Amino acid sequence: MSKALDGHRARKRFGQNFLQDEMVIDAIVDAIAPEPGQPLLEIGPGLAALTRPVVQRSGHLHVVELDRDLANRLEKSAEFAGKLTVHRADALKFNFADLAASLGTPLRVFGNLPYNISTPLIFHLLSHVNTISDMHFMLQKEVIERMAAEPGSKAFGRLTVMIQQACEVVPVLEVPPEAFDPAPKVDSAVVRLLPYAESPWPVKDRATLNHVCHMAFHQRRKTLRNNMKKLMSAEELESLGIDPAARPETLSVADFVNMANWITENNRTL
Known part of the structure; x- marks a missing residue:
């Protein structure tokens, strides 16, 4: 040295x-x-x-x-x-x-x-x-x-x-x-x-994705229906092909990006 x-x-x-x-x-x-x-x-x-x-x-x-x-x-x-x-x-x-x-x-x-x-x-x-x-x-x-x-x-x-x-x-x-x-x-x-030059999962707003992940994983043992209820209803989750009864760690990256993009498109308040 x-x-x-x-x-x-x-x-x-x-x-x-x-x-x-x-x-x-x-x-x-x-x-x-x-x-x-x-x-x-x-x-x-x-x-x-x-x-x-x-x-x-x-x-x-x-x-x-x-x-x-x-x-x-x-x-x-x-x-x-x-x-x-x-x-x-x-x-x-x-x-x-x-x-x-x-x-x-x-x-x-x-x-x-x-x-x-x-x-x-x-x-x-x-x-x-x-x-x-x-x-x-x-x-x-x-x-x-x-x-x-x-x-x-x-x-x-x-x-x-x-x-x-x-x-x-x-x-x-x-x-x-x-x-x-x-x-x-x-x-x-x-x-x-x-x-990535172009992500396989393009996100409209990375800060929204971060917030979605924070909400979803804040209480890992609870279902998405409980963790995401302030941002999305069970019916809205189902409209994206996501099971409201699922736990967050069972979802894919694409699922989280789809939730974030839906929230951005629908102007949901974070």
């Missing part, structure tokens, strides 16, 4: 777990497959475990880093002089669309995401998904299982629907706790998210 980035202690408030296994790092970088001239953006570069090999392949990299100490280290490192653009920002508030517009091309986004903000960060990225060409993230294995879940499984939920409506989900590899310092108490994995 570069001495310029050495000696930093992980901060719990930032959810920092630093990747240190060289074989895992190589596998992730191979999965990203960075090339010179590509608009690459890393979220939370930390101690530069992924930053270093990606820069070596691409020549330049944008990074979003909230930790001021780490941002300082990256900016002052001779190793990265002229090769790194550091955005001192909270990724949850960062405008990915503005950066893509300034670069004139969709972004390739990757990172070892802090577990404590991974789901809200994914939802934030979905709001900018039209300006992103692909994403590679290290996450809790359980989160990736939810992303890739099939209808009928316990893992199928709001995150599943929101991600699968917008992106193809490709699990890449699993990563054990000992690959990190400090070692997390959960297993990790890497996922590739490929935003």
